[in-house]
Structures are given as structure tokens and as C-alpha cells.
Amino acid sequence: MIETPSSAASLATPYRTHTCGALRASDAGSPARLAGWVHRRRDYGKLTFIDLRDRHGITQVVVDAGDAPEASEVAARMRPEFVVAFEGEVALRQPGTENAKLETGAVELQVRTATILNEAKTPPFYINDPDAQIDETLRLKYRYLDLRREAMQRRLLLRSRLVHAIREVHHGSGFVEVETPNLIKSTPEGARDFIVPSRLQPGEVYALPQSPQQLKQLLMVAGVDRYFQIARCFRDEDLRGDRQPEFTQLDLEMSFVDEATVMDFVERMAIEVSRAVVPERALLATPFPRFTYAEAMERFGSDKPDVRFAMELVDLEPELRGTDGAAASGFRVFDEALAGGGRVKAITVPGLADAPRSRIDELTEAAKRFGARGLAHLSVEASGSIKGPIVKFLGDDLAERLAARAGAAPGDLVLIVADTTAVTNDVLGRLRAELGTQLGLADPDVLAYAWVHRFPMYQWDVENGRWDATHNPFSGVVPEDEVLLTTASGDPALPTPDDPAGRARAMQYDIVLNGWELGGGSVRIWRHDLLERSFALQGYTRERMQNMFGAMLEAFEYGAPPHGGIALGIDRWAALLSYQVNIREVMAFPKTQSGSDLMLDAPSEPDAAQYAELGLRFVGVPTRPS
């Protein structure tokens, strides 16, 4: 089906001289042996055509009862998905019967002998129909059959090429590939850990790594300088189309670097990898645009903006304030939002001015679902006049100025949200993303990478009354914000939401692809004193720090170099490069939303002996905190 770039290597074996994708007109006249699966059979009684398939392609073989009566009898017993072999002579097809749809369509194998290597049950779904809609439960149960389908083969191969290209770039750039353990120490922070009971230390457990974060930082202390790994990670959280309990990251870390060093390398790597894996797809912009978190939220309402289209958020405030600075638009929702320190912002949707009432209602519903109290709109008619339920409050003049500020042309629809800064940006950002896809503003063939960096260091944890690292507790602070790592009172044990710490920005960067967060990383806090200050602000006692990160804190006392890194989701990357929104489509053996492997029937109950050996007993269905 797919010819690999490395097809120069001979794939001949005792069973075959060629693969099913190899034969060309130039092979006519030579003897050949082929082996593979029966893709389709067309039986004329005295003449039988069999499309023989392997992952390299399809070759037509012809069995003529007149020339090879024994082979003809064998071929008559062949059924789809039987594993079979043929021996014969490669021949040009009769003029007019060539098949342009096949790479091998100029030739056919004229069979002398046919062999059934292995019979096959009738498969539960069609392997040979590329358009078949198959229930995913079935596909997952019979994944080995699903993977035979051309679309899945293509994705497996794309993923293989992706990982290969990644390795090539890293090995060519001074990186050392290091494997880290999968049985490590549980750190009760962040996502829920998968736990593995220890037989040798009864009553104690390992955890599977959520990522090799601490280990790769320890490798920096070890002097590895540049590390990378295609690492399997595990998180015991509820699943989504883009989240599986185990997934794969490109994990890397570099020493003696600043933000730009890491971002520049990752950007060059992403470009080289993209060009190697999907040369036919255009990169929207190189170098990748870089937005600060504040700018991304202000302009796109998202920390993972899809920059394939504009439709940016526009601040309407300047038009809404009178000469005295007071908000007096006449529309109470707007005025109250501004008076309360909130915002009034808009996006302009091209061509939706004539949208029926039901469409506006849908958008309003969506806005409410996203957390807004409502959604205001203005339609710019073909004549240029502004229509909409709120025009009567604003007056024609103000309505026109708002539409003009929003950049609306005749035929456009202006959607307006008035709320707190956070809600306004978030709601408009989600509407923008949804409409961008719906209206086809985002070119599916384009790859739009972008950076978002300078995230807030902490966010206020209302429930626990403390500061919480927004990303990784080891992210470093930008140098000029170092002085902000403090509380208003000066005592880290007494945090308040108004502390200077809330304004500190992290040396944290996310790489975004077509509106998906592809990966994130940071330059770490490698200095002892700053690390302790940061942990103290997050309310960690010395004892807790010691218990959770003891090895790392100790290691940092033995000479930790300045270092930083990033992790990229390989599954998401492969999905985006394959036009898929669901990472299950680019994983060989994924699990369902409830974490089951339908093929292996996992998870399953351990037997009594396993329990006994581990000193465990099942005490009943657990209660789960929400």
C-alpha cells in the first residue's frame, strides 16, 4: 500500500522474490514468487484473478485453468484474507486492461503454482473497502484486522517516519538518547498516578511516570548536556479523544540554555521533521510567531491559538467611554462590565450578517455554555446600516462606530461579550475557534505552528488559599520578575490573592499547532535559593518537599547547570499530520474512554495467588473524589 523510502533494501525472503508493490513493466518476462493476503478474488471458472495484498501494495495475479489446472483448483478455494503464495512469470497486461489505480497496474503475475499458506475466517468487517464505516468497538476488538486497512497502515507508517525524523534531527544536534525507568516514585501532585504494588517491599508501591520530568533534570545534573527520549507516559485521569491513559512524548532537556536556545532548537527541529514527514503540506510561517501569554489571550482568547485565520478579538472599550471617561453607552450590560473593571470585546464573523435567528440562538447558547451571561450581536447589512437588538440602546452612531472598530464590512456579523477579562477572552476565544472550523476559515492542509510564552508563574488556588504553579513546579521565573517571588506580607506562609507573586511570569513556553497544544516546557529553576522560595510560596513544607522531590533537591546541591527543556505529544503530532482529531487513530493499540483494551480484555481481575503474593485484598468498589 505504501512504499517506504527504504525500499532499496531487499525484502525478498524464501517465500517471495518481490513484495506486492514492487513489480513494474520492466520486470515483464522474469519469474517471480509473491506472498500475501487475498484482497479480492474475481472468479470466472476457467480464469481467476486474485488481487494479492501486503503492506507494500497490491499485485494482480491471473490463474488460467488451461495453463495451470492444479493452481486453478487451489485458487478456487481461496477466500478473502487467506494467506497465500504464487509462483509464475511477470507479464505485461493485455493492452487496454492496465489498471492505473495500482502502482503495479501495468503487469500481472501469470501463475504456474498456487499455495494456501493459511486459511482465514471471514473477517468481521471489510478490510478491502477503504470507505467502510466500521463501529469503533469492533475495530478495537479486532485491531490487528483494523490495522490491515490501508488508512491505518498509512498512519502507522507516518508515525514511524515522524519518530525516525525526530531521532535523526536530535542525533545530528548533539543529543543523547537516554531511557528512564517506568517504575518510579509516586508524587501526589498533578495528575493521578498509576500505582504498581511492590512484591519485594510489601505494602509499598511504585508509580508509573506521568513524564520523565525529574529524571531528565537529574540527567542535566549528571552532565548529559543534551538529552532526548521518545518516552511513554502514564496519567490516571478521565479520557478524551485526545487523551489516553498511556501516551508518548518527545521529551528533551538542554543545559546552559536560555528560553531562546530551547525554542530555536525545537522550532528548527519541528520544521525539519514536518518537511521530512509531510513535504506536501505548507508551513504557514517560519519563523513561528511568538506571542506572550498576555498577548495570545488578548488577541485570540486562547493560550493555544489557531493562527491559520484572523478573526482576532477587538477591544470596544475606547468607543464606549465618554469624554469624561465614564462608560455611558446606553446599554447597561456593557456599562456595568466596564464599571466593574471588566471588558467589552468582539469578534467579526465574515458573511454571517444574514444568519437566521436560530443560528444566533445557537451561538448565544454556546457562549453561555462557555461561561458568558449572554452574547450581543450587530449585523452589518449590505447597505452598510447596522441592525441588531441592542442598536436601540446604543443609538445608530455608536453602533456604527463599534462595527467600524471591529473591522466589520457589509455582510459581517459582530459578536460581543461583556464580562470579566478572563470570561470575555475565554468565551470569544472558544467562539472564534469553533466558528473558524465551522466556516472553513482554517485551511486543513496548512500547518500553523506558533509559540506562546511568558505564562503566569502561579495561579491563585481559591480552595486551598495558596499559590499553585500553573504548569510545572520547576519552571523558572523570568529574570526581571525574580523580585516578585514574594507575598505582600513578606511571609510566604501567609499568601493572599494580591501578592506580587501573582504578577510573576514564568520562563514557560508552549508550542501550538493548528489550535492544539502540541507541547510545553520551560527553563527550570536551577538555583537552590529560588527553588526553595518558589516551593515555599506554593505552600510546601520542607518535609513535604523532601518527601516528594528529595533526590532532586539533593542533586541540586551538587552543581546543577542552568537547564531547560520541553515535551511534545507525539500522538497529537502524528494525529495532526494525519488529518485526524482523535489520537486513537494514530495509536496501534489504544484503549476506550473507560480505559479498556477491548482486544486483550484489560484490565482484568488478578487471580488469588497474585493478590496473596502482594499482600493485597480487594475491599470493594472505591468511592471516588470528583
Added chain:
RNA sequence: GGACCCGUGGUGUAGCGGCCCAACAUGCCAGCCUGUCACGCUGGAGAUCGCCGGUUCGAAUCCGGUCGGGUCCGCCA
């Protein structure tokens, strides 16, 4: 933890209170056919409608529960 959607021969769907011991396509089995490539033609087999219970004279169809799958919210350093 919550909301919504789906579950009918092997597969994909239709049927949504009686016309249905369930229809169509494809697959499967048998027969015929020497140039097809989603081959064609003829015939045949195959589902008590995920499971349990209820409503009703009557349930694939309505209701409740349950199991399985999916989408989303919460969750995801």
C-alpha cells in the same frame, strides 16, 4: 462525579406502538461464466432488534434500570 448521543442478520443502515416470526445494501454459501479489477448473473442460508424489568390486548418501537461504545463538562504538574 455530571450532561448528551448510539446499540436491529457477519458488516453498515432502514423501520420508531399492530401493516414486521423485521426491510435494503454489502458480505457469506452454491451454481454458471476466459480479461476482470467494488466483475456479472441465478439461487440459498443468516437477526426472537445489547441485557433485565415495566406499561399495553399488542413492544425492535414507549418508560425505568443495567452493560458496552462515543462526544462534552469536571478532571488532566
